[in-house]
Amino acid sequence: DAGVIQSPRHEVTEMGQEVTLRCKPISGHNSLFWYRQTMMRGLELLIYFNNNVPIDDSGMPEDRFSAKMPNASFSTLKIQPSEPRDSAVYFCASSRGDIANTIYFGEGSWLTVV
């Protein structure tokens, strides 16, 4: 079975540019999560969706960040404009059910903003 698929795997961009990260959850999973991981702050939940609807976006750091889930098999996380402090690994994860049980992570998008 295919796991959670993220793209791009690595992205290096200049400050001020728009960055779009993409995620395809595991088929049949109806909850999707975006996490950010840094050395300083560990894994932070940015936003999660249930049945394509954003349930909690309290972790989104500021208005420069936005996320969408137009259908059950695709989600995007956009940063516009990007800043060096956004450099991190961004993980997408999915789970089955209305309440998070075991969630499965993608391999992450490694973002560097210079």
Added chain:
Amino acid sequence: EDKVVQSPLSLVVHEGDTVTLNCSYEVTNFRSLLWYKQEKKAPTFLFMLTSSGIEKKSGRLSSILDKKELSSILNITATQTGDSAIYLCAVSSSNTGKLIFGQGTTLQVKP
């Protein structure tokens, strides 16, 4: 505010040693506690615990939950260099749908 705290933050041991990693939590309407192992890439699932006192075991790894103490431990016996990783503890609440992660314990096993 819900939170998960792990200790120690880092640990260096030698092959063959036994290690115990700790996780404590404060969460409204606790549902489950999960342990993940993260090597170079994505966290991979180890255990999910929902009931107190019932040990989950997989090879040299085991874990147990204490709901009274709001904590869990992860034990690794006869450690190997391949056990070197970040071990993450996460807790879910039945109120929300999300997992809250601790900051992780970085384990280094030296030959």
